[in-house]
Amino acid sequence: MRLAGTYHPIPYLLERITHYLPGVTETNALWMGYDSELYTSNDVHPLRDYLKVQGQQLRLTNVTSEWTSTTDLFSTSNQNLNQLSLADEDRLNVLKLFFTSPVDQKKDILVIEFPPNVFLKSLNTEFKGINAQEKHILSHVLISILSAEYKRAYDEMKLLKQIERINKQQAEKVKELKENLRSTELLYSSAIGNIVGEFKTKLEKELGKEFIFDETVIYKLAKERLTIIEIENTVHNAIYLAYNLNLSEQQIRVNAEHIQLNQESITPVSVKPSIDTRQKTSVLLDRYESAAEKVKSNGKALNGKNIAAMMDPPVTPPAITDAVKKNKTKIAYLLKQYPNKWGLTRVGIRPIKELCENTRNAQAI
Numbered sequence: 001m002r003l004a005g006t007y008h009p010i011p012y013l014l015e016r017i018t019h020y021l022p023g024v025t026e027t028n029a030l031w032m033g034y035d036s037e038l039y040t041s042n043d044v045h046p047l048r049d050y051l052k053v054q055g056q057q058l059r060l061t062n063v064t065s066e067w068t069s070t071t072d073l074f075s076t077s078n079q080n081l082n083q084l085s086l087a088d089e090d091r092l093n094v095l096k097l098f099f100t101s102p103v104d105q106k107k108d109i110l111v112i113e114f115p116p117n118v119f120l121k122s123l124n125t126e127f128k129g130i131n132a133q134e135k136h137i138l139s140h141v142l143i144s145i146l147s148a149e150y151k152r153a154y155d156e157m158k159l160l161k162q163i164e165r166i167n168k169q170q171a172e173k174v175k176e177l178k179e180n181l182r183s184t185e186l187l188y189s190s191a192i193g194n195i196v197g198e199f200k201t202k203l204e205k206e207l208g209k210e211f212i213f214d215e216t217v218i219y220k221l222a223k224e225r226l227t228i229i230e231i232e233n234t235v236h237n238a239i240y241l242a243y244n245l246n247l248s249e250q251q252i253r254v255n256a257e258h259i260q261l262n263q264e265s266i267t268p269v270s271v272k273p274s275i276d277t278r279q280k281t282s283v284l285l286d287r288y289e290s291a292a293e294k295v296k297s298n299g300k301a302l303n304g305k306n307i308a309a310m311m312d313p314p315v316t317p318p319a320i321t322d323a324v325k326k327n328k329t330k331i332a333y334l335l336k337q338y339p340n341k342w343g344l345t346r347v348g349i350r351p352i353k354e355l356c357e358n359t360r361n362a363q364a365i
């Protein structure tokens with residue numbers, strides 16, 4: 001449904017006339033559009049120049065209604081109620097209604113022709129045969145109703161314009177904020193890129209490797225709003241994680257998956273195992289392998305449960321899982337460093353088997 005405020009009031013009333021006066025089919029109108037051009041209902045385009053002067057003269061009246069005998073606004077034979085005798089009363093079947101234009105304060109004109117068979121509910125009679133007094137009552141009723149509708153259409157138009165203006169201002173504000181945010185994000189991302197680049201250079205010298213950072217790493221760090229220390233710690237851990245998973249590569253790529261942003265991972269921990277921790281982890285893997293060999297020699301299924309039972313002393317399967325979890329990085333380092341050792345352990349203990357698969361997948365990427 002089209003809102004009244006999307007019309008000029010006169011075209012809006014022209015569409016609504018049959019709602020108020022069923023049976024009326026002939027109308028005309030003259031009005032000043034919001035673009036300050038004169039229009040009539042018989043022409044969608046502004047009036048031609050030679051009619052504009054005459055049209056403006058018609059709009060200078062101070063009356064609110066007038067009965068005439070023709071719908072032609074520019075006819076020179078128009079006669080009003082005072083110019084006809086009582087015998088010619090029936091000829092006055094055209095009502096002109098005048099509304100003050102909000103554009104130039106002159107009158108917009110609406111013309112309605114009443115066929116003789118139009119039934120007037122307010123007077124409980126057909127139009128033919130009503131007298132001058134009844135016509136006066138009819139015109140008064142219609143100008144009151146239609147003036148209210150005219151005003152409603154205009155007021156609604158002003159409201160819609162105000163809403164449109166507010167929405168436009170809000171849209172412009174949102175656009176400005178987005179542009180400012182985008183600019184801030186670019187500056188912030190650039191600053192993070194510089195921090196990462198400087199810190200990366202230090203670790204490249206320390207580890208003797210070249211590290212290449214995906215753009216996704218910078219974006220991921222930028223979203224978190226970390227401090228400089230937290231950024232360095234996170235990058236530190238990511239580089240060592242990528243390093244330990246790609247020991248044989250001279251050029252190592254660091255992507256967003258290497259960035260761990262939980263609170264514990266932000267704490268800098270060099271994940272390159274020391275000699276002591278490597279020895280302890282290696283001893284643990286040797287114990288697993290020895291137990292796995294016993295399982296195999298006894299002809300039992302090679303799995304975590306049976307390996308745990310053959311340990312000296314025996315342990316539970318969850319204990320093995322927990323130990324692997326706690327020493328995950330060290331185990332991954334040793335498995336990569338010594339690909340020919342702990343063959344039974346690699347396939348018999350599920351967490352270690354999964355660790356091997358993850359390492360292979362990471363290398364494939």
